[in-house]
Amino acid sequence: MTRSNFDDPLDRAHSDVVLIVDDVPDNLAVLHDALDESGYTVLVATGGESALQRTQQVLPDIVLLDAMMPGIDGFEVARRLKAAPRTAHIPIIFMTGLTETEHLVAALEAGGVDYVTKPIRPKEVLARMAVHLQGAREKRQARNALDAFGYASITVRLSDGRLMWQTSLARELLLRYCGTEAPRTPEPVLDWLQQHATDALAQVEPPRLSIEQGPKRLSFRLHQQIGDSEGGGDWLIIMREVSDETVIEAMSLSFKLTPREAEVLYWVVKGKTNRDIGEILGASPMTVKKHLERVYVKLGVETRTAAAGMAMSRIRQLHPQFEG
Secondary structure: OEOOOOOOOOOOOOOOEEEEEOOOHHHHHHHHHHHHHOOOEEEEEOOHHHHHHHHHHOOOOEEEEEOOOOOOOHHHHHHHHHHOOOOOOOOEEEEEOOOOHHHHHHHHHOOOOEEEEOOOOHHHHHHHHHHHHHHHHHHHHHHHHHHHOOOEEEEEEOOOOEEEEEOHHHHHHHHHHHOOOOOEOOHHHHHHHHHHHHHHHOOOOOOOEEEEEOOEEEEEEEEEEEOOOHHHOEEEEEEEEEEOHHHHHHHHHHHOOOHHHHHHHHHHHOOOOHHHHHHHHOOOHHHHHHHHHHHHHHHOOOOHHHHHHHHHHHHHHHOOOOOO
């Protein structure tokens, strides 16, 4: 079906949305008819500027992009789409009459996942589209499932460290915990990814990254490599905010501690010194020491290590997901 009103909602459950970009009406007509007959929802643009506008109005599932156009050419359109987190995930298939190797390489370097040469053969285009749409659909379903269960997710390109895609929840969490926005990947996250991507490829479970804010923390887990693996590929990272306020409350009830004593014990379990705990709680190290002495009495132990061990054992029973 052809799209004329871009304000109408798209029925993506039954039809993939394709944007065709070409400045030659005959090329548009041939592809439009073939795609329409195959059940795709078809958008058209006759130049680079209108292609960028169309893409922002209605995010297509795939773009068929003419390489050579007046004004903004296809290479620049692709670079701009791939540079923006909102559109970086969209597969781009170049359509080109240029068959020299350097032109085909330029198309791929600009962000294309594939190319077809002119004159266009609709059956070939449909076959190549099917391959790339299947991959894009699987990624989209995986991301939607993660969001539905309260997980935020981001995609980071390892070759240059750019944050290529993020959910709205991920955007909020990264801003709150790291003070960063796309396309910038927070330095701790990028360092962690660069250090452990090889382990993940070797099927070795990498350690999770945690960024703490008081009793709350943002946990990062490498989920999988997606897309082309050249240059390290793109990595889907799952994020989840975890609050240990319930853990503190459970320790208070379990060991009959006051709320402040439970907080002190919590930070002891986390490996903090009395000075650290005082700074976190807004108290002096001496006050923290007095609270800790009362904790020792209530737990029936004499050392910091013994208190931490007993608390950790109880926490593991009540909250197996706790990360000490």
